[in-house]
Amino acid sequence: MTNLSQWLATETNDDKLASAIESMAAAGVEIATVLRQAPIAGQTGLAGATNVQGEAQKALDLISNDIVLKHLRENPAISILVSEELDEAVEMSSQGEVIVATDPLDGSSNLDVNVTVGTIFSILPAAGGLLQKGTAQLAAGYVAYGPATSLVLRIKGATSVFTLASDGQWLLTVAAALVPEASGEFAINTARERFWDAATKNYVKESVAGEAGAAGKRYNMRWVGSMVADIHRILMRGGIFLYPLDSETASKGGRLRLLYEANPMAWLVEGAGGRSSTGQQGILAVEPTGIHQRVPVILGSAEEVARMEDWYRRS
Missing domain, CATH: 3.40.190.80 (D-Maltodextrin-Binding Protein; domain 2)
Structure with missing residues (x-):
């Protein structure tokens, strides 16, 4: 099966963009591991803080945010990070060429009842600044932490779905997702x-x-x-x-x-x-x-x- 690195090689010739996606994918793998063990590790429940939107933060909101920060700081391609959990944008590398905007752990109110949560991210060109329309996105994706851990990605073409394998690889399982035109x-x-x-x-x-x-x-x-x-x-x-x-x-x-x-x-x-x-x-x-x-x-x-x-x- 096609893995994420192979897919990226066919979808883009922009090495900086590919590395930013791989950094977010790696953060997703680590967050998935943390979530599986969170009840045992006592990491569920409130953190005793609120974010910039005035919402109560869960301990895992902050842990997930720290994981994303760690992975992006290790990547010189990242210029700036915008996170739901941080009041201000965080400068990463002065030589970075892309901006990442993320909700590190969407749906955290569901954590205590073991319902699917996720990490959402958008990647923008650093040259355009922080406030760019959605049409300027270079790529976007989310990781869904459910019965299987899924990574959903789109650069410019189709929206593709990867599944996290037991060896830590992301394997392509849906090459081109298709939302039915009509639904009930x-x-x-x-x-x-x-x-x-x-x-x-x-x-x-x-x-x-x-x-x-x-x-x-x-x-x-x-x-x-x-x-x-x-x-x-x-x-x-x-x-x-x-x-x-x-x-x-x-x-x-x-x-x-x-x-x-x-x-x-x-x-x-x-x-x-x-x-x-x-x-x-x-x-x-x-x-x-x-x-x-x-x-x-x-x-x-x-x-x-x-x-x-x-x-x-x-x-």
Whole structure:
């Protein structure tokens, strides 16, 4: 089977970019090992600190962040690191040619119940500075720590999936993931219904109406509460992920962060034939204004994203 190094050799002739991807992949291998042993090592639970977004940090948030920092500091190709867990960007190498933006451990609220969590990352050219549109990404990916540990990557072509083998190698298991154009699943936190805007309420109402509704088919709802887990399911079998702007998050611009959550996931989903949107424009077209900027996020099967956007036009 093709391993990660062999795949990189065919996907890019940019050695700096390839090395940045390999550094994040190596960090993922180490984080996977830590997560497997965390309950035994007593590393679960809160760390007693909050991040720049005011969110309570888990011990494993900080451990994962430290692992990423270690691997990137060892790589002279990395110019700057932006992390969800750090207030400010961290300068790495003055000679570095790429910027890495990352959520080192997405979905950490699920750690205590052994649900899939992940590491999300985006790689940008250092020459463009910190605040670049998603279209400027050189590559993006995530590691999903589940029953199998998966590395999902896209440079410029297709979105590919690797699986961590017992010898520590990443082996290519899906050369080109394909998000089905249509689907009968949607993922949203329905406990937030009281905050939803009209477009979201109408989309969900139409979906749960099933065959008798305007959508004309039956839907199932899925919600893990870990973005990596929800997006991985959609990447493999279709559906739509919804974290739209609502009355509670409007003052912040949304819930999820643009640089290291929305942009890399949009890059991956679009590379697999899906679509991304804020409800008003494509995610990758959003002009960043800050390294921790938040945006609404709608990702998934093209027909479902288009239906959601239509509700925004009508609302």
